Amino acid sequence: MTQQNVLGTALETCNTDPTTGYLRDGNCTATQRDPGRHEVCAAVTEEFLQYSKRQGNDLITPRPELDFPGLNPGDHWCLCLPRWEEAREAGVAPPIVLEATNEAVLDTVEIETLREYAHDSE
Numbered sequence: 001m002t003q004q005n006v007l008g009t010a011l012e013t014c015n016t017d018p019t020t021g022y023l024r025d026g027n028c029t030a031t032q033r034d035p036g037r038h039e040v041c042a043a044v045t046e047e048f049l050q051y052s053k054r055q056g057n058d059l060i061t062p063r064p065e066l067d068f069p070g071l072n073p074g075d076h077w078c079l080c081l082p083r084w085e086e087a088r089e090a091g092v093a094p095p096i097v098l099e100a101t102n103e104a105v106l107d108t109v110e111i112e113t114l115r116e117y118a119h120d121s122e
Contacts, residue, residue, distance in 0.1 A: 003029060004103045006114055014041035014100040015076035018069050028078040030104035036080040041100035043119045046073045048087055048094040057083065081105050088117070095119035 003011040016026040020041075022034040028041045042048070049060050049071060059077070062070035071077055076097055085108065087093040096117045105114070 003027075005099050006101050006103050006106060006111055007098055008103070009099070011102060012097075012099040014078050014097060018071070018075065018077075020076065020078045022078065028100055028102045030102045037082065037104070038078040039081050039102035039105050040079045040084045041076055041097040042079045042084065042094040043097060044071050044073060044075050044077050044079075045092075045094045047092045049073065051087055051090060051092045052083065055083070055086070076100070081108060085109065088113075093117055 005011045011027060011029070013026040014020050014028050019026050020038075021027045021029055022031060022036070022038040023029050028039045030037070030039050044059070052059050059071045062068060079094075084093055084096075094117075096114055097119045098114060101114065
C-alpha cells in the first residue's frame with residue numbers, strides 16, 4: 001500500500017544520496033518497527049546538525065561501517081519526529097520537504113505548523 005505525505009498525495013522520495021529512511025530505501029516510511037518515527041523529511045541545516053550533535057546524535061561524522069557518509073547542510077534526511085519537535089522548541093528546526101514527509105506526523109504536528117517550516121525547493 002502506498003503511503004501518503006502530509007499534503008494527502010503519494011509520499012515522494014526524501015533522498016537516495018545519501019540513502020535515508022528507517023528502511024534505508026530513500027523514503028520516510030511510517031512503520032511500527034520504527035520506534036524513532038523517521039517520518040519527517042528535512043533539508044538539514046548547519047545549525048540543526050550542530051544541535052543534533054550536541055544532543056548525542058552526530059549526523060555529521062561519516063560512519064563507513066554503517067554505510068553512512070555523514071550529512072552536509074542542504075542534504076535531505078528522514079528525521080525522527082521527536083527530534084524535529086525538540087529542535088523546533090529549541091528554535092533550530094530545519095525546513096521540511098512536505099511532499100516527502102509522511103502523513104503519520106499529523107497525529108503530532110498540525111499541518112499549519114508544518115507549512116510554516118516548508119522547504120522552498122525552487
